[in-house]
Amino acid sequence: MIRNISCTDCGQSYTVEETANTMVFCPSCRKMIFLTCEAGYGPVTPCYLYIGEDPAGSVVIENSTYILKSLYLSKVIPLQQRYLQALYETQDIVETYLKEEG
Numbered sequence: 001m002i003r004n005i006s007c008t009d010c011g012q013s014y015t016v017e018e019t020a021n022t023m024v025f026c027p028s029c030r031k032m033i034f035l036t037c038e039a040g041y042g043p044v045t046p047c048y049l050y051i052g053e054d055p056a057g058s059v060v061i062e063n064s065t066y067i068l069k070s071l072y073l074s075k076v077i078p079l080q081q082r083y084l085q086a087l088y089e090t091q092d093i094v095e096t097y098l099k100e101e102g
Contacts (some may be wrong), residue, residue: 001017001018002015002016002017002018003015003016003017003018005024005033005034006033007026007028007029007033008033009026009029009031009033010026010028010029012026012028012052014026014050014052014053015053016050016053017048018036019046019048020036020037020038020042021036021037021038021043021044021045021046021047021048021059021087022034022035022036022037022047022048022049022050023035023047023048023049023050023087023090023091023094024049024050024051024052025049025050025051025052025056025094025095025098026052027051027052027098030095030098030099031095031098032091032094032095035087035091037084037087039083039084043061044059044083044084044086044087045058045059045060045061045066045086046058046059046060047059047087047090049070049090049094051072051094051098055071056070056071056072056094057069057070057071057072057073059079059086059087059090065078065079066078066079066081066082066083066086067079068090068093070093070094070097072094072097073093073097077093
């Protein structure tokens with residue numbers, strides 16, 4: 001489903017493809033502005049990441065390990081946390097990257 005997401009801080013709007021598990025980061029404010037996931041109802045992976053309207057990677061499970069596959073960071077990062085906490089860990093990683101790059 002296509003979804004329009006607005007940043008409450010800067011007012012920028014982004015149109016992304018929302019899946020069962022989606023995270024959107026505002027490239028202007030450098031923080032997560034949207035998270036939808038099936039926590040409590042189903043798996044939280046794969047979780048698709050967007051920076052603005054640009055696909056930025058995903059969180060997947062491989063061999064029982066949650067992994068951040070980031071197009072922006074150009075690397076694969078094994079996460080220390082599991083389930084919903086892995087998504088919050090991903091949020092910290094991406095926001096830190098955006099702040100360092102900005």
